[in-house]
Amino acid sequence: MNKSFHSRLWAFAALGAVLLAAPLAAEPARQTPVSRTEAILSFAPVVKKAQPAVVNVYASRTDRRPRNPLFDDPVFRRFFGEGGNERPGGPTAQSLGSGVLVDPSGLVVTNYHVIDGMTDVKVALSDKREFDADIILRDQHTDLAVLRLKGGTNFPYMELGDSDTLEVGDLVLAIGNPFGVGQTVTQGIVSALARTQVGTSDFGFFIQTDAAINPGNSGGALIDMNARLAGINSAIFSQTGSSIGIGFAIPVNMVKIVVATAKGGGKQVRRPWLGASLQSVSKEIAESLGVDRPSGALVADISSKSPAEDAGLKRGDLITRIDGQDVDDPEGLGFRLATKALGGAAAISVLRDGKPVNLTLKLIAPPEMPARDPIKLSGQSPFSGATIINLSPAVLEEFSVRGVSEGVVISEVEEGSPAAAVNFQKGDVILAVNGSKVTSTHDLQRATGGGRHYYWKLTIDRGGEVITTVIGG
Numbered sequence: 001m002n003k004s005f006h007s008r009l010w011a012f013a014a015l016g017a018v019l020l021a022a023p024l025a026a027e028p029a030r031q032t033p034v035s036r037t038e039a040i041l042s043f044a045p046v047v048k049k050a051q052p053a054v055v056n057v058y059a060s061r062t063d064r065r066p067r068n069p070l071f072d073d074p075v076f077r078r079f080f081g082e083g084g085n086e087r088p089g090g091p092t093a094q095s096l097g098s099g100v101l102v103d104p105s106g107l108v109v110t111n112y113h114v115i116d117g118m119t120d121v122k123v124a125l126s127d128k129r130e131f132d133a134d135i136i137l138r139d140q141h142t143d144l145a146v147l148r149l150k151g152g153t154n155f156p157y158m159e160l161g162d163s164d165t166l167e168v169g170d171l172v173l174a175i176g177n178p179f180g181v182g183q184t185v186t187q188g189i190v191s192a193l194a195r196t197q198v199g200t201s202d203f204g205f206f207i208q209t210d211a212a213i214n215p216g217n218s219g220g221a222l223i224d225m226n227a228r229l230a231g232i233n234s235a236i237f238s239q240t241g242s243s244i245g246i247g248f249a250i251p252v253n254m255v256k257i258v259v260a261t262a263k264g265g266g267k268q269v270r271r272p273w274l275g276a277s278l279q280s281v282s283k284e285i286a287e288s289l290g291v292d293r294p295s296g297a298l299v300a301d302i303s304s305k306s307p308a309e310d311a312g313l314k315r316g317d318l319i320t321r322i323d324g325q326d327v328d329d330p331e332g333l334g335f336r337l338a339t340k341a342l343g344g345a346a347a348i349s350v351l352r353d354g355k356p357v358n359l360t361l362k363l364i365a366p367p368e369m370p371a372r373d374p375i376k377l378s379g380q381s382p383f384s385g386a387t388i389i390n391l392s393p394a395v396l397e398e399f400s401v402r403g404v405s406e407g408v409v410i411s412e413v414e415e416g417s418p419a420a421a422v423n424f425q426k427g428d429v430i431l432a433v434n435g436s437k438v439t440s441t442h443d444l445q446r447a448t449g450g451g452r453h454y455y456w457k458l459t460i461d462r463g464g465e466v467i468t469t470v471i472g473g
Helices: 003-021 044-053 074-080 252-263 283-289 307-311 330-338 393-398 418-422 441-448
Strands: 054-062 092-103 107-111 120-124 130-139 144-149 171-176 184-195 206-209 221-223 229-236 247-251 276-279 297-302 318-322 345-352 355-362 386-390 408-413 429-433 455-462 465-472
Touching (some): 044 054, 044 092, 044 221, 092 229, 120 144, 171 229, 307 355
Antiparallel strands (some): 054 092, 107 144, 184 206, 345 355, 408 429
16 A cells, blocks of 8 residues: 555544544534523413404394295396395394404404395404494405494504515414304414415405414404504315415405595595506516516506506506505506505506606596486386496496496395396496397486386396396286
C-alpha cells in the first residue's frame, strides 16, 4: 500500500469517529409542560368570549294554500311543482339553524335558507333565554338574512373581523347547533379562500374550512382566534349529509354590507352595478390573450349607459384587479363589487391587447328604466293573483334574473289565488302567452284580460330554464 492510500484510510476513520461521537440531528425532544399555564393551553378563552353571541334559530310556517285541480298538465307540474296540495290549516314546515348576534340591540344574522318561506321565528340564546324575532331583511343573493329580537336590551354580540386578512392555514372555530343537539364548537383551519364554484348564492366567494359543519350549523359563526366573526357557516360538501371536512362560510366582509343595510332600515341590499356581462377565462382563451394563466374576468358585452361603458371598458378587456385586489374569475369580481358601498368609485385594472389599462368605475345602483309599472292581475287566467313588473337593470338584479332581455317578472303572488295554486313564484319571467310575446306589464294584462280560454299556452323562464307548455283553462 502506498502512503496516499494510508492517508485516505486514516481520514475516513477519523470522520467515522466524529460522526459516531456527534448526537444525531433527530426530531426535537418532546418536553413535558413546566408550568400550569402550558399544561392548560386551550381555545376555551376564545370560545367563552364568542359563544354568548351565537344563537339557535327555530323557524316555522303553516301552509294554507287550497287545492286547485284546474291545472293538471304533467309537464307543467314538473316545472311548477304540485301547486297547492295542502289544505287550509295543513302541515307546518319547520327549519332549524343558527345565528349570530352582531349588535347589542338584538340584530341577528343567519342564512336566508334557514328562514326562507318561514313566517314565525324564535331565537334561543346560550343562556337559555328565548325571544320571538322579526325578519327585517332577506337577501337571497348572498344567502343572508337579518332578524331583530323582540324585547330585551344589551344583548351579547360578536365583533366583526376582516375576512380579507385571513390566510390559508389560520386556525378557526365553528360554533352552531348541529342536528339540534345544542350549541357545539368545532376547530379547524382555513383550508382555502375565494371558493367560487359552490353555488349556494349569487355571490359565491366562500371561506373553506375543515372545522366540522353539519345540518343545523347553517347561520352559525366561523370565528378567528381573536373571537371575531370571520364568516357565516352556510354549506358543506358531502354525499352523506354530514361533515367530511369540507365546509363553506360567507366572508364577514359581505355580512357587513347586509348588516349595514338592516341597521339603516333598508329592506333590500342595493349594490353597485357594473353593466357588463363577463365570462371565465379558459386555458385556450388565456393563450389567445397572451397571459400565462387562466385568470381574470373577460368582458363579453357591455350595457348601454352603464358604469362599465362610462368607465371605458370594452369587449375583450380582461379585468385583473379591482382596488388593488386580484380578480380570479367573474364571481370574484362580483363579490368584490358587492362588498363596496354605493357612491365614490373603484379602480379597475384591465389587460387590453396585451397592455395594462387603468380605469375608474363609478359605484352606482342599477337604474329602474323602464319603470316597474306594477299590475296585479285578475280575472279567469292562471296569472290571477300575481303582481307583475317590467324588466329593468334594477329588477334583473333584485330577482337574480340572468340572460333575459324581454318579458315581465312576477314580483308577488297572492296566497290562495289561482297563481299560487299553479305555483308561480317570485322571479318567474313571463316571456309569451298564447303565442304572443310579452314585453310589458300591459301586454300581459291585455293577453289575460279577455274571457275564459279553453287552454293557455305559456312560455316561462325560471332560474335560466325556459319551458313552453299548454294547460287547460
